[in-house]
Amino acid sequence: MPTETILIADDDASMRAMLREFLADEGYETIEVETGSAVESAISEQNPALVLMDIRLPDKSGLDVLKELKGPQKPVIVMTAFGGSGVAIEAMRLGAYDYITKPFDLDDVSQVLKRYFDHRQLTQHVAELSEAITRNDPSDPLVGNSPAMQEVYKQIGRVAASDATVLITGETGTGKELIASILHRTSRYSRGRLVKVNCAALPESLLESELFGHEKGAFTGAVAQRKGRFELADKGTIFLDEIGEMTLATQKKLLRVLQEREFERVGGQLTVKVDTRVIAATNKILTQEVEAGRFREDLYYRLNVIDIYLPPLREREGDIPLLVEALIDRHRSNPGTTPIRISQGALEKLETYSWPGNVRELENVVQRALVLAQGGVISEQHISFAGTDGRRLIDIGERVRRGVDLPEMLADIERTAIEEALDIAGGDRKEAASLLTISLTEFNKRAKTFDL
Template identity: 45%
Template sequence: MSPAKPIVLVIDDEPGHRLMVRAVLEDVGWTVLEASDGAEGLKICQKRSNLDAVLLDIRLPDRDGIDLLQEMKAVHPHLPVIMLTAFGSVGSAVEAMKLGAFDYMTKPADNEELKAVLLKAREYLGLVRENQDLRRALGGEDGSPRLVGQSPAMHRVGELIRQVGPTEATVLILGESGTGKELVVKAIHAASLRHAGPLVEINCAALPGELLESELFGYVKGAFTGAVSNKPGRFQLAEKGTLFLDEVGDMPPALQAKLLRAVQERTVEPLGATQSVQVDVRIIAATHQNLPELVSSGVFREDLYFRLNVLEIKLPPLRDRIEDLPLLTRHLLHKLSLKNRKPFRDVAPGFLEALAVYRWPGNVRELENVLERALILARSDMLTRDLLPDHIREAGSSALFPAGALQKTTSHLPRGSNVPAEPTFDTAERHVLIAALEAQGGHRGKTAEALGISRRTLQYKLNKHGLTSR
């Protein structure tokens, strides 16, 4: 099957120029659609999702081409639109380029230049489509990196990413260390219209104040001893992309005023410079700290907090989404298996149970470290409970049988119920769950409290043992 012909839409009120463009482009294999005014052109654009390029006259009888450009980009954000002007107006062309035009040409268009510009446009659109396909293959349906988890909390996070990704809104990500804030940043960037641009990160807690300032805003030659040349800051390096301010809650107060101006005005002033530099970046910030408390105590500027917190995403700690643990564990083990060239087939009974009752203060990062250790120490492709660190195995035992819990709960079992004197882990766990549920009249909150485990851990165990109908 021969490949489909590329399609270009020509929006121009001059029939002679449209005729010339058609003759040139059809001769090199393009399909040419025509519109004589903006309304007709927009209608075609809205109906056709397979356009490869648009040639748009900057002066139309019914509307301004600049306004039409914005309307068309709202329909097809990546569609290459080439502006045509008979006036050679640099000002209009620059404005159009800022608003997303792919290129501009003066009328009448030179035949060879026209073919070259459209070839570039088609190559660009091909790269965009390949990138989208790759992102879909590596991540979610929308192309963003996949967040592993089926819990309600992670579904909410995923939905927020889908909503905020295509916008220009500044995002503040909150969560304990190790919850995966960096992955959320990558997902937002991948889902944005800036995904082809750079994603630049800086850890505000890792650098002292003076060094952090020069890294953020850059400096000019001679700004201080050792500044032998100009150096762009992270704001400038993130041009047309996304700047991720990690651990922004640890930023020194003296720098917060300068950051506030950069966020508000999208301008930075390099150290030693006499003029500000305009930057085009999207800002995402993250912190494990309680920013409202820092604002109340005067450590963090209130105006900066509200500038950063246009939309807030809270990442739940692992202990609050324990139902995601089996899926997350297998996902991480497959990744670690490839990284370490160690085969992995499955986990033995008791392995996941031990993980499920541990509190995970280090969250997903700690889980990944524990799993990598187990994978490296394993002598077969089956991971067993004895490969886990002592503190995790001991936490599992104490959480399952807190002092007096077994005696307390089994005393309520119906006469003749059989609790083995030396039960296996799974058998004992099932009996304790049944006993505890019956002792508490089926009330799950009281059952979890009696066993000394969280409600989420209880739900995970009930699902595992097929006790959800009780």
Template identity: 45%
Template sequence: MKTDRPTRILIVDDDPGHLITLKTIIGSWGYATETADDGDTAINRVKTESFDLILMDIRMARVSGIEALAQIKAYNPVIPVIIMTAYSSVASAIDALKKGAYDYLVKPLDFDLLKLTIQRAGEHAGLKAENERLREQLGGDLDAPNIIGHSQAMKALMDMLAMVAPSDATVLINGESGTGKELIARSLHRNSPRRDHALVIVNCAALSETLLESELFGHEKGAFTGADKRREGLFMQAHHGTIFLDEIGETSPAMQAKLLRVLQQKEIQRVGGEEVIQVDVRIVTATHRNLAIEVAEGRFREDLFYRLNVMPVDVPPLRERREDIPLLADHFLKKYADKNRKSVKGFSPMAMDMLLKYDWPGNVRELENAVERAVILLTGDHITEKQLPLNMVNSDGGQDLTAASAINGTRSLEAIEKEAILATLAATDGNKSEAARRLGITRKTLHNKLKRYNIE
């Protein structure tokens, strides 16, 4: 929660000694703290003052934390309330969660966990407003509604897009699988002078060389079996607009030569035709490969690389912008809660901690898949670690939850292997070559395992 003033926290407890201790410790973390000695005092203060967060004991002499929570939420449903409880009252704390509390902490308090929970609650309450403010601040006049993030890495990316988009320069977007390269391409087109014309998106890795050539350049009637009429290609569809060639690094040397001609001469020829057709197209490409290495090893044309690399744009992996994870997770939570018609209030502190510590080899796409899965599996109000994928590990090198299950004898090795394969395929968006690489096996071995486990 970032505002022009310190975050104001109301601490509510009828134990004077505990109240003073909490006020001193929380105040030392940079928060502005106020106190109330019972639930009724807290209710009155909330109605007359502005607080960003409430930390409240569940058992008090005059008005309990549960009763105060209900009245505070009725007056201000947005304010996050963290409940404190003794071990014997955990059932009551869970009831408080159902009635709108953000989370609960068990006494005696773990102050590291308290600090983390306060931070999470603040982020949860201020995510949408903060993201909108940051988007305006970082992006200037850039219209990029689907790009989410406030990290320094994303600030640099947004600044680059704001400069590059209005030009007509060829752009090469570099980034790992799942980082959102297509979103960047869409934003470039959306903020360019070509915005009123077509944006045509092509996944070069999904088409064979022959089919890709026909798709891009079109073909004449009779050019090949099944070509019963002339067909205009995607370059013509993108005339005066933008064409986005995703996974350009997967194209063959022959196709690279044809693309070089388009870049140099701004002209194409249909397959089977002799007519030279002029095209006015801005070309944006993307790859998860390091094309400089591909050039050095002879797999990519050097002249084409320099033609494509006029304006390189690098999209950071999610592990290098972890501060964006809460924003992204909240965005996906709302998306899939709405889609599945579920009322989900947020993530538990432990679940969010796991999201922050995980390395996300599949990047934003993997995070989105994890949140969607969690929402589908959820039966309560808050996503906990129980709904998160089993392959997530602690950042301190903690034990893989899947491995822990095997050690405890709860799952077979076959089940664990199948789970790992499915998770890796999901993280790589079904790319079997990339999945095999990450699993440390050959593509043929992966194929055999898919067949063995009846995975299509």
């Protein structure tokens, strides 16, 4: 643990000397000041972990100093004269952590310090924990009973009992992060933390220190030693999201962690060992990234010990009614009241859409519909798709990457064109045919192949 620095603020030199010696024995570093204004500048310049401050300072009262410090709780323990309980209460109200009355036993000081540092560690732990958890409420259950989803459940069941590294693949919004949190909760690592890292969100230079931590002075701005995500996830799970975006250099370091379960902090010599479950996710097709030389083949095999593929929503329309029900429940403003209904027409509109954004897009559409329906029945007019106005959207690039064959893609385009033409012509087939500059017979023939 790095040495903590404590700022002593007292105009009495013998008091400072006594505290200085005592704190040095206890393993702290100290800084000393004599006035209130010096407290403020020492805090902003030297960032001590804690301030031990006499309430009566020559230039201003300690209470005034407290008032000027920011934040609801301040890392300050005030020293008050015996009998000054009113002042002590006021100091606490202004956000001091605690107070001790003069004259005091050094034992008292020791206890207050211990309480403070324990408390701080706990708060930090909770903050890190909730940061990792809040992105996806772990109570969100997984919904769907299509054959494709049943396959996913089986895979989860098989992996749950093992410590194996898992690679979760699937298009955007298919539930990769949700699966990762379920895998964590069902594993023997569930007592540890689930620490998430979005590999796409950080530039390479930061990603490395984010993952592995750094030593003090490793680079400009590294003012203190910092633990990386792998260390935070010790005895827990690390979720490497968007792993396809990781640079080759960082991939190399990650490979070593997967092989040896050890690494060094950036700028450090010391080898750190961790026992961490690794789950990675990507919406890229990693075999293609490997072929293109953007992803290390050895790392791919290390990650892909178990592969869970989440099929796109358009390939499991059967799950839509269940998902809609679950999402309505998740997002309606008054849980527990009468269930909100959805009309058959609205449901059909949802079932025939192509869902390029998958479940996340469905979630957005449901949320919007809930607002518009205002607690009543959700009907067709409450359903709208961002930008596409309900029409099917074909992402050709995405399909080429997924290996959809040309005839299927062309058929999809044809179908979309026919639907659009009908829509624009207000259902008039003759007009729709002339919009597409084909004969009505030709139009009807093609429409028939698509059951339109």
